[in-house]
Amino acid sequence: MKVLVCLCQVCDGEAAFSIAPDGLSVVPSERVAWRMNRYDEFALEEALRLKDSGIAQRVDALSVGPLRTLSTLRKALETGADDAALIRLDRPAFPAEKAGLIASHAAGREYDLILAGVMSEQGLSGATGPMIAACLGIPFATAALRLEAGPLARLVRVEREIDSATREAFTLTLPALVTVQSGINRPRYPSLSNVMRAKTQEIGIIDPAPPAAFQETPASAVYRMPDRGHAGLIIRGTAGEAAEELYRWLHGRSLL
Amino acid sequence: MASRKVPVVSDSDKKILVCGETAGRTLDSMTIEAVACAERAAEMTGASVTLALPCADVHEFDIMSGGGINVIALTNPLLKLYSAAGYIAAMERAVRETSPELVLIPGTSRGNDFAPALAVRLGAVFVPGVASLKEDGGSLVFTRSCWHGKAEMELKQAPGLTVATIQPGSFAGPAHRRVRAMVHEIKIDLAIGDTVPEGEIRAVGEADSGLRNAEVIVSAGRGIGRVENLALLEETASLFARSAVGASRPVCDYGWLPYGRQIGQTGKQVSPKLYMACGISGSPQHIAGMKSSANIVAVNIDPEAPIFRYAHAGVVADLTEFLRAFIDLVREKKKTGR
Ligand SMILES: Cc1cc2nc3c(=O)[nH]c(=O)nc-3n(C[C@H](O)[C@H](O)[C@H](O)COP(=O)(O)OP(=O)(O)OC[C@H]3O[C@@H](n4cnc5c(N)ncnc54)[C@H](O)[C@@H]3O)c2cc1C
Numbered sequence: 265m266k267v268l269v270c271l272c273q274v275c276d277g278e279a280a281f282s283i284a285p286d287g288l289s290v291v292p293s294e295r296v297a298w299r300m301n302r303y304d305e306f307a308l309e310e311a312l313r314l315k316d317s318g319i320a321q322r323v324d325a326l327s328v329g330p331l332r333t334l335s336t337l338r339k340a341l342e343t344g345a346d347d348a349a350l351i352r353l354d355r356p357a358f359p360a361e362k363a364g365l366i367a368s369h370a371a372g373r374e375y376d377l378i379l380a381g382v383m384s385e386q387g388l389s390g391a392t393g394p395m396i397a398a399c400l401g402i403p404f405a406t407a408a409l410r411l412e413a414g415p416l417a418r419l420v421r422v423e424r425e426i427d428s429a430t431r432e433a434f435t436l437t438l439p440a441l442v443t444v445q446s447g448i449n450r451p452r453y454p455s456l457s458n459v460m461r462a463k464t465q466e467i468g469i470i471d472p473a474p475p476a477a478f479q480e481t482p483a484s485a486v487y488r489m490p491d492r493g494h495a496g497l498i499i500r501g502t503a504g505e506a507a508e509e510l511y512r513w514l515h516g517r518s519l520l
Numbered sequence: 521m522a523s524r525k526v527p528v529v530s531d532s533d534k535k536i537l538v539c540g541e542t543a544g545r546t547l548d549s550m551t552i553e554a555v556a557c558a559e560r561a562a563e564m565t566g567a568s569v570t571l572a573l574p575c576a577d578v579h580e581f582d583i584m585s586g587g588g589i590n591v592i593a594l595t596n597p598l599l600k601l602y603s604a605a606g607y608i609a610a611m612e613r614a615v616r617e618t619s620p621e622l623v624l625i626p627g628t629s630r631g632n633d634f635a636p637a638l639a640v641r642l643g644a645v646f647v648p649g650v651a652s653l654k655e656d657g658g659s660l661v662f663t664r665s666c667w668h669g670k671a672e673m674e675l676k677q678a679p680g681l682t683v684a685t686i687q688p689g690s691f692a693g694p695a696h697r698r699v700r701a702m703v704h705e706i707k708i709d710l711a712i713g714d715t716v717p718e719g720e721i722r723a724v725g726e727a728d729s730g731l732r733n734a735e736v737i738v739s740a741g742r743g744i745g746r747v748e749n750l751a752l753l754e755e756t757a758s759l760f761a762r763s764a765v766g767a768s769r770p771v772c773d774y775g776w777l778p779y780g781r782q783i784g785q786t787g788k789q790v791s792p793k794l795y796m797a798c799g800i801s802g803s804p805q806h807i808a809g810m811k812s813s814a815n816i817v818a819v820n821i822d823p824e825a826p827i828f829r830y831a832h833a834g835v836v837a838d839l840t841e842f843l844r845a846f847i848d849l850v851r852e853k854k855k856t857g858r
């Protein structure tokens with residue numbers, strides 16, 4: 265089995281950012297540290313487990329993004345992916361466009377299974393995975409909490425999450441796409457041998473051909489900071505002062 | 521198969537199609553929310569609302585609606601079990617029947633599963649996780665959360681078709697009166713394809729986490745940093761009567777607490793007298809499970825954390841230092857009886 269894992273690079277939620285004056289983009293501060301989307305760590309781990317158990321022979325990692333994304337692909341190689349490629353795109357894109365680019369890359373490369381994360385922590389769309397499947401016309405399931413494949417049958421069995429107490433199971437005929445929900449496994453750390461191998465391994469950079477399949481982007485997207493919401497009490501100060509102030513607040517509401 | 525257009529209640533030619541999920545004879549609570557959202561959009565644009573129900577067979581549904589609503593049931597025995605392929609086929613048919621400008625899909629686990637692929641199939645613009653709506657020059661503007669929940673994106677409805685999912689908990693307005701709607705049935709063709717559903721699996725013996733009956737919930741997020749710090753949250757909870765410790769999803773993913781304690785969209789929905797979120801950023805998925813709590817307190821080191829927008833009182837501090845001081849203080853006050 266040949267597996268493709270789609271990885272996106274995100275920054276931490278705590279990272280400083282601003283909104284461009286024209287409102288058309290979010291600008292992270294320059295010192296931001298970029299890392300792999302956590303859901304994609306779970307997807308990569310799932311792929312590597314298929315390889316460990318002899319079901320997958322090859323695991324490739326793929327990202328769409330600017331050159332800084334190479335560090336996340338390098339991390340995937342260090343963690344155990346066999347190969348990595350970057351579809352270079354220097355501006356942010358909506359899921360439909362990313363899915364179109366990934367689908368046209370994957371088409372003809374004969375992947376049996378494409379894995380993605382359930383959602384990007386940064387963009388919060390949760391759309392790219394099923395959109396890739398729709399572009400390729402292959403079956404899919406999202407939010408997998410269990411993925412089972414055998415060495416021979418051209419099938420995977422997926423349990424997808426409905427909520428913390430309920431799942432539903434599907435059998436998909438390969439080729440198929442599955443998005444992975446957090447908690448499905450415990451992602452591994454890079455091994456020394458893979459880190460050494462990844463040091464010198466080349467990562468292919470692809471300049472995107474215009475996506476063949478699908479490119480429907482919203483006409484206008486404007487970013488803004490949300491309203492303050494409740495103008496709640498904000499407590500600062502030393503731990504002792506803050507504790508005292510919260511105590512008074514709770515006491516005033518008969519909560520303590 | 522009859523392809524006549526569905527009769528509409530409003531004479532407007534603008535249409536909004538809502539996809540419903542049914543839970544037995546009643547509509548799923550998220551479907552009721554999606555209808556509420558559609559009716560708000562309809563008020564702004566003068567559109568009519570049609571509810572499409574992919575299902576195995578038609579029966580009468582109790583539908584909560586503010587006014588007239590058209591209901592079409594897309595039926596096929598295979599729709600007894602959910603599958604993305606089945607729902608996509610049903611909704612493609614419903615779109616052909618009604619020619620809407622907007623298809624609204626509840627942001628449930630299943631809605632999030634099939635909606636993006638449906639949008640691709642229909643060549644539609646896709647807007648995930650709509651949290652609010654407004655009107656601008658006759659067009660709808662959707663607001664959704666992005667950038668780790670810290671920024672918002674406003675998307676103006678483009679000409680053509682838009683498919684949008686609704687962020688759970690965003691349109692749960694006042695309950696409407698109950699209307700018994702006429703259901704127009706459309707039988708659809710479906711074949712078992714390359715996706716075979718087996719049906720639902722329920723977790724057995726999920727421990728009662730005590731969250732349901734708790735009046736005070738102290739919740740742990742990833743910001744607690746280490747499992748050892750859970751003790752601080754347990755001590756904080758013990759300062760209150762009828763209290764329990766809850767968690768955000770990552771805390772359960774790490775195995776620090778069982779999934780029975782998870783609060784949010786895919787966990788428990790709670791509304792205690794006091795909800796105290798410690799080291800929780802306030803993602804839309806977490807907020808969906810606790811935003812109706814009577815009093816919300818957030819403890820977070822990041823003054824920009826989205827949770828502060830929902831908090832009635834917010835403490836900007838390192839939670840370990842703060843909680844230690846808070847526990848000592850409350851114990852002292854209890855001892856001295858004041
Ligand atoms: C389909 C789907 C369903 C989901 N369902 C749920 C759900 O039901 N419930 C849920 O919770 N999540 C759910 N999630 C996950 C959700 O998107 C977020 O990833 C999650 O809620 C984040 O949890 P968190 O706030 O604990 O962690 P983070 O977002 O990582 O936030 C940690 C916070 O801790 C703060 N912090 C760090 N150190 C300290 C310190 N020393 N003192 C004080 N504060 C500190 C940080 O400033 C930050 O704000 C779901 C996701 C998907 C895709």
Ligand SMILES: Nc1ncnc2c1ncn2[C@@H]1O[C@H](COP(=O)(O)O)[C@@H](O)[C@H]1O
Binds near residue numbers: 273380382388389
């Ligand atoms: N730029 C990207 N490159 C590769 N894969 C991506 C990219 N963006 C999103 N994905 C994949 O799609 C999933 C969902 O992302 P999103 O639809 O943006 O929430 C992610 O977890 C990744 O697996």
